[in-house]
Amino acid sequence: MIWLSQHPLSVLTFLPLAGAAVIAFLRRESADRIRGVALAFSLATFALALKLFLAFSPNQPGMQFVEYRPWISSPPIGYHLGIDGLSVLLILLSAFLTPLAILASWASITSHVKEFFLFLLALETGMIGVFVSLDLFLFFIFWEAMLIPMYFLIGVWGHERRVYAAVKFILYTMAGSALMLVGIIYLYTVTGTFDLEVIEGLVAGGFAGLSGSAQTWLFLAFFLAFAIKVPMFPFHTWLPDAHVEAPTAGSVILAGVLLKMGTYGMLRFCLPLFPQASREFAPLIVVLAIVGILYGALVAMVQPDMKKLVAYSSVAHLGFVVLGIFTFTMAGIQGAIYQMCNHGVSTGALFILVGMLYDRRHTRQIKEFGGLATTLPIYSAFFMIVALSSLGLPMLNGFVGEFLIILGAFHVRVIYAVLAAVGVVLAAVYLLWMYQRVFFGEVTNEKNRKLPDLTDREKVILVSVVFVILWMGVYPQPFLRRLDLSTAHVIHRVKHGPASYALQRTPPPAEPAR
């Protein structure tokens, strides 16, 4: 037990996997017990994550709760875990969304229940693992391993074109990460370690082994992987397919967490490790991000399918995040991180809402609906709040993030801020227009007249989401406070490049003894 309390990150990471293992031994027929176990484990994980979040000290620089243990001695790969403000938020987000996803699929998943929840929990381990790894190799393992459960979630429990979507998803992501693997190995051959902190220290100390062109290529290798994952504008085509075809839980996790891994990777790896290249490529990336914002918004506007609309809105929102990151300003990056969480919560919630409607009507076409506000009043109210959060209404969470990002962009170039603001307006247009068509007016389709309103389980989900939305909108301080040092650190690294940063905050782990 003492060991467990001393290794909170390991426990947190592998608790869901333990749950998956338990489920593996449950009988296939007892579906409810399986669901219960899954929920219990995910809630336990969430509790742990919350405890970790609270225990995380906002004033202490560097990584916290560090665990180090040599794993493979040749090449020296360490089981190196640790979190900073950035990861603690994302872990919390993952741990929060997983129980919601489980609840959201409680009734809608009826076939192969056992496998479904098994994969879902395994997926959670993968996600948390990605956020806690401080060893490039370990990170890569979680990064790739996570694809498999997601692939199954989409491919087995998805909608009509699920196989296509699943394969497209996995191939796109793997193509990107394959090059990242080459980059990681190359980085290792140059520096002799996979340890993120050690490499970062070397780079900051003006490490001579990494020439300018090597840095550029490495940056591109890493960035491509992350850009595909985000997805940034020209690499986004897998996203609508995957989101639309995935089951609700899949979409929630996909939009809520998986996309964040891309932006997380940029912050964690691209910027600190390759500062010079990051600075060089920033203008191009910012432009792409803005294109993504506008393109995503415009395409979302014309979607006849609600889920697809939400999916494209993700492209736009993540454009914001990338824009914020590559402003290299405190406000921009903080806003970006905050927006990552917001998007996770509100888009996740939107997918859950669309999923609920789909469970009732087995369609997501906007034209099939109309006047739902009269038949489903509670549902409509929740939908409204979430939609407003997503479009960035002040007092709700979306506003804080978008505001900070636009602020950051403003510092770089005014035109960026203006264009981003146009994106915000467009978001309002497509969300509200959709809301209007679906919920207002007369009930046009007879099938919609007799729909049951929310069940208690659904209410629990939505209430918790709305609670978070409000809290994050009204009182962002607890979150932002924990980001300060991490953000400052990233900015320092990227701005001052390999020039002067000599501060070694945590001693690099000693070379493992044989």
Next chain:
Amino acid sequence: MITVQASDFIRILPQEILSAFAILVMVFEPFLPSSRKVVLGWFSLLGVVAAGAAAVRTSYSLGPAFNASIAADPFSIYFIALFLLVAALCLLGSFNYLQRDNINHGEFYALILMGTVGMCFMAASTELIMIFLGLEISSLSTYVLAGFKRHDGLSNEASLKYFLLGSFATAFFLYGIAFVYGLTGTTNLMTLSERLSRTGTGGTPLLWVAIVLMFIGLGFKVSTAPFHVWTPDVYQGAPAPVTAFLSVGPKAAAFAVILRIFLGAFHAVGSVSFQMLWLSAILTMVVGNLAALWQSNVKRLLAYSAIAHAGYVLVGIAAGSAEGVSAVLFYLTVYALMNVGAFILIAPIAGTGERALRVEDYTGLGYTRPGVAACLTVFMLSLGGIPTTAGFLGKFYLFRAAIHAHLIGLVIVAVLTSVVSVYYYLRLVVVMYMREGQPQATSEPLPLALRVALATSVIGIFVLGLFPLLLKKKGEAEASPRHTKLAQVR
């Protein structure tokens, strides 16, 4: 007169024991009724285990034997252990198959053992004559095994194609040896290496010719492009457990020979063999992976995948370093586990006469036979190189060695093609889990022997995927301190 000592015999103890068991199998064969031939199978398995024990014994008295024509060094012990593992898995996987397809003849087991003997000799020999003989023993055994379903046209055809192209390749290999001999006056690898570096004949075009010829010959055996054309037909036509055997055993043995010859004896020659390996690696990876995309027959699909994997191994060899060698050794073991596993699993799925072999036949298998499908999924993921499976770490080590040797372009081709490969590996997973319908595949329960073999492979894949050093340390011992030591005996 004849200077043969007792230690000489201890240094080839595994081979001796295997041969003895093979002969005993033949002796007992006529006395067993057809229904009880499986006893011979278990007996052969016993022989493999005994040979394993013998290999342990041999590892305590390392050194050259029989006038330095063979060496018991860590390198050879490693490969012998690998071959024994492959033989054991294939034996376990074949018991039921033989009975079911009514080809339950004792010769099968004897041939598997003999083939293993040949492969052991290939890996252990430091004399080109012995390598050649080992190659022939393993080849002849596998030619017969490929055609073991005598009344099946496909099996005949496989056997014939394997035989014709194999002999063709052998001729090239031999011709290469002839030129090496003509140039250096020796066929002993150690002497050869010495003479090459001492006389500086390394650069002569004649040696290049010899190297190219030998590489063509060995390239056929490991099925690198463009010498791979036989592979799909042979793998498809041969009985599935045999395919398992010949997709790994002779291939690994030929790689052992390539390592010994190209990195050991010819290391002084350098550039030509490197260019060749490099080019061949790229071609093989691209051809194997792209061709696999269009296959609808599972065995053919895996055949092209096996071609592609030869390409990955070549990446490690092209690195030309001790690191590369150790990566290759590790990878070959991993490859053995996953490929043998996949092929022996195909057999019970395909049913009597191997009817259900199309990818579509696997529809819904994930639900009708969850265990089988899960195993197959593990093999596919490992073949595709997904982390936490050994397949990933294997590739990782190969790529690391190559990047260390500044072969970045090669590695990029390798990773991209391996992404392509994920597509076709996942096709099986897709049909098993994501398509509705009743599987064409049979649903008889797996026999115990097969379960043991599969469990070994799956557990091995995960254990090596997470704790590679259990094996990797060994692999490194073999390759260190310098790869040039390969041909020498400590």
Next chain:
Amino acid sequence: MIAPLFYIFAGLAIVAALSVVLQRTPVYSALSLILVLCSLAVIYLLLGAQFLAVIQVIVYAGAIMVLFVFVIMLLNARQESPTDHSLFARRLGLPLLAVFLAEVIFVVVGHFSGTVFAAGATFDGGPGAVGGLLFRNYVLPFEVTSILILVAVMGAVVLAKKQL
């Protein structure tokens, strides 16, 4: 004495080898091959390898080729019918092969240009010499050959016997 004989039999061997390749009837190919083998045996003899020359005739011409002829007769293999299945192989393979072999000849001739065989004082190609080597230096390969032959026998029986 040796040189003219060599060129005569070398020429014979080439012509016969061409005939092996060009004949459409397997029996003719087989007979041409026997001719090649015998010419080569003579060349071996000229090069001082008496034992191998005789072995060549006994084993190759007398056993292996008999087996071929026997199988040709058993399967009644008559003239092969030309097909264009292999057009690709011919178009691509033959030129490649030709280029490669021309290069090999060029390299080989270049490498050994001007060298003649040393006067064969140290060279003994009789059965005693070969046998001595075989049982002293090459005793392991010799013994391993028995495994090879066992495999071949077993294989031939497994594949060709009517009833096992």
Next chain:
Amino acid sequence: MVPVSHVLALSVILFGLGAAGFIVRRNIITIFMCIELMLNAVNLAFIAFSRYLGDPDGQIFVFFVIVVAAAEAAMGLAIIIAVQRNRQTLSIDDLDSMKL
């Protein structure tokens, strides 16, 4: 005396003819015979080198090649018989039942 290169040239020519025959011929028995032709070319090279180096070891190789050729012949012809029995053909072009 005959120059070494002439003997080797003969060897290469024979090898090449064998390889060409392997590609061109359609009858599997003939193809097999072409392989034998190649092996003989190899043997010739060995004997030439052996004589050239004054080293009898090369002859040992020839001895083993002949033994192997015999084993291969036994095996190969058995395979050919098995094929003929099941497929009633000796043409390599008819043995294409496995394309895709």
Next chain:
Amino acid sequence: MATHSDLPLLLLMTLAKVVVVLGVLLTAIAYIVWMERKVVAHIQSRWGPYLVGPHGLLQPLADALKFLFKEDIVPDEVDRPIFWLAPLLAFTLAFLSISVIPFGESITIAGHTIPLQITDLNVGLLFVLAVTSLGVYGVALAGWSSNSKFPLFGGLRSSAQLISYELSLGLAVVSVVLIAGSLSLREIVEQQRGLWNICKQPLGFLLYFTAAVAETNRTPFDLPEAEAELVGGYHTEYSSFKFAMFFMAEYANMVTVSCLATSLFFGGWLGPVFGPPLVRSLLPVLWFALKVLAFLFVYIWIRGTLPRFRYDQLMGFGWRVMLPVALLNVLGTSLIVAWRSV
């Protein structure tokens, strides 16, 4: 090794020897046929040839004329080149192996010592084996090229038979070689001065002779031309001179095999030698000829008394009896040789 100055003379002498041996052999063959007919006739209480010449002694000549002048029929469907080649091959090979057999010690003419042997190879015995191993082709190709059912069967049978019995034959010879430690026939003969090999290798001789009878397709192993089943066997379609060539080849083979048996087991030309130098050098030839003649008589005698085997009996006997016994014989001999040399 001959030096260059000797070369023309050597060639000339060799040529002369070839001509002489060939002449003698051809005549001998003719009269062996006559002898066979006579002996078999007497065994069967008949007279045999009696009309042409005294005791039918000119009968061989008449036969030869008949063969030469009969119409040479070549059926339509035959494979012509091979149909021609087969008898030629059989004939040539049969006569080739005689070239290494020593039929006497040596003869000295005008200061030159001429060994009574066409060539003395140090691998002479192997040469004989090599040539006999090629003998299959004549028969097999004859059967094949006739493009006719019975000849084909005859040819196949004969090939199988030759291959099967060649092994035992070779192994029997190997045991002699083991004792002699040489492959040169001259040396093997010389070594028998004290004791003939038949005393050391009785089993070997039995094996050799049985296999030899089978190798020459003689009764009781004359399956390839078993008239009852196969009409005339492989030479059914042959007529006239081509048939004669087969015919002569068969008898030449008999002679060769007998010569070899004499050299290997019965001391070759060895025998009591006396008289003037010329007689001294010619007497061995006489001994040799007599021994060979004795063997030929045994051949004929067997033909006259034993019935023919059935085909499966023949193969079974070859593989299940002859081969194992021959192997054991080699094993035993080599053990004794090894034990002696220690």
